[in-house]
Structure formats: C-alpha cells, structure tokens
Amino acid sequence: MVDRKSAFPRNAHSSEALRGRRQAMNGYERTAMVLRGERSDRPPVMLHNFMHAARELDVSMQEFRTDPAAFAQSYIHSIEKYSLDGIMIDMDTATLAGALGVPVDLREHDPAVAVGAALTDLREVDRLPRPDVAAYPPVQVWLEGVRRIAEYFHGAIFVRGNCDQCPFALATLVRGMEGWLMDILDPDLEAAAHTLLEYCAEATSQFLRMMSQTGAHMLSNGDSAAGPSVVSPRIYRRFALPYERRIAALAHELGCSYTLHICGNTKAILADLATCGADALDLDYQTDVRLAHELMKNSMVFIGNLDPSAVVTFGTPELVEAKSRELIDLFADTGRFILNAGCAIPATAPEANLRAMVRAAQSW
DSSP, X not given: OOOGGGTSOOSTTSOHHHHHHHHHOOHHHHHHHHHTTOOOSSOOBXXXXXXXXXXHTTOOHHHHHHOHHHHHHHHHHHHHHHTOXXXXXXXXXXXXXXXXXXXXXXXXXXXXXXXXXXXXXXGGGGGSOOOOGGGXXXXXXXXXXXXXXXXXXXXXXXXXXXXXXXXXXXXXXXXXXXXXXXXXXXXXXXXXXXXXXXXXXXXXHHHHHHHTTXXXXXXXXXXXXXXXXXXXHHHIIIIIHHHXXXXXXXXXXXXXXXXXXXXXXXXXXXXXXXXXXXXXXXXXXXXXXXXXXXXXXXXXXXXXXXXXXXXTTTSOHHHHHHHHHHHHHHTTXXXXXXXXXXXXXOTTOOHHHHXXXXXXXXXX
C-alpha cells in the first residue's frame, strides 16, 4: 500500500511547516519544487490544451497563429478558469517546418500541418538556406504570446514554452516521412542524414534561444517521429538520441529546465529516454506507466499521461478523476509527477472533465 502522505500529504495536520507552505505556495513554486525532486504539498497540474483553450474563447486556429493577443488571452482564460499550476504553451507541430520552407496548410479551424517536403533528395542537403527561424511570422506570434502570458502571471504559474520539433522529427518534415525513413536505412546516405540533422538542430536551437528570453521557465520539444511507433530503437539511438541530448543541454545552458515529449508506446526506448538529459518526460497514454515510474522515480519527472481521447474527451468526470488518482497514487512515493494528458487535449473535451483532473490533484 502506497503511503500517500510521504509525497503529497492529504490533510492539514502533516506538519506546521507544510501548513504554512501549503497556504503560501503558488503554481510556479509547486511545480518548481517537483522539478527539483523536492516534496510538494500536492501534484501540480500542467495541461497541454492549446486547441481547447482557443475554442473556449471562440478563437480560430488562424487567429491563434496570427494574433499574439488572442493567443495569449486564450491561455490566460484557461489558466484562470481551471486554476492550473502550469501551462504548456504550444501552437502546432508545423511551425519550425514552415520556417524551413516546408509547404504548410495553414488551416482556419485546425492546427497547421506540413503537406510536402523542402528537400526532395537528401544528397542536396547542402543547398538548403541557413535556418532563420525568427523571420517566420508564426514564430514571432508564439514568442510574443509566451512573453505576454509570463508577464501577466508574473511568477504565479509555471510557464512551459514549447519549441515545436526536436531535430529528428523536424528532419522528417523537411525531407518528408517516406523519403527520410528510407534514407536513414541507406549506409551511403548516413553522412548526409547527419548533415540534415545538424541543420534541423540549428533551427531547433534558434527557437530555444528565443524562447528562453520570453520569461518561460521550461523549454520543451516533441520528437514523436523518433519513437518506436515509427522507427526501431536502433535507429532512435543512432539518429535521434544524440540530438535530444544536445538540445536538453542547450536548454540548461540557457537557464531553463527541459522536457521531451514522444507519442506512442515508448516502452522499447524508455531506458534510453532516461539518459537524454531532460528534467522531465512528457509521455503518451500508451506508455507503460509503471515501467516509467520505476526508471524515472529517482531522477526525472513524469508528466502525463491520461488518454486525451477515451478518458479526457469521451470519459465521464468520474472516470477522469479516478484515472488521475491512479497516476497520483503510483507516483506518490517520489513526488516527481505532474498531471497532464498524454498528448494535446482535443478542443471538444468537456469542461467538467478538465475540472475533474484539477480536482483530483487539489483534493489529494
């Protein structure tokens, strides 16, 4: 039986020190403590809910990516409405790709998606123009939005400035999924593959450097194309993990903590992920959460990992609260846990279900 009080005490009689800390602790302080591996009064809630936040204010995705005021206000409204401890500030998964010349469908009511490739032959990688991420307008909207949110809350909540794709996932978009997956299996193209990864690492690094100046406390990236759902663990270790380590190290050099997100079932690479240098892993609901707990409990924070569809969107509030409590129970022996869905929360998730997540954490 887990001793819940050891990490997330449930009542006001645990100690005089905890009573005072509980009264004074805000979302930033609570989340920062967890990231330092210290005991907090309860688990923080940090949602990945950009589509949901925009919809609640009737902001279209087109407006979301072009108007920093609408972008910021969508998040501010959601943070205050649900009393969140932290927020993952995201726009879509195609912004860096667009900045590198990949054709992007800028949909009015849905997140932007890459619809082509910027490089049709990996052997021509040296012809790509030097990355200039700052010149792409959606990047500036994203950065300005984070800046406004950080200024508005002034240290009261924990701000995670997501920076789109890690180098491997970005290379998949620049080259195109089918071409890239074939290229990395060709020994004759390995040098060119690493040249493209270096190119993408420069783009990702530019975004991190700019995001670190917005007031964000944490930087993060996604690298789902590097997960076992797409490539083998051998390919992951050869072409993705070294660049993930480099990006995590850069975030730390910039004075920020760092989180890596990968979708799908990550069981085959969980031990490798534990060596990537991130402070936290934000993992999908398909991940073996008990194995993740065993590997991460003494060194890394686990963020997640409710099923955003079956549980958060289509489940009942009772199911959401029960599943949230299961996760909190599992990590109660360490406290290295932040409650979130396992991936982006759909725009149609019921208000009552988001409140159930927060209630499960706040009532612990």
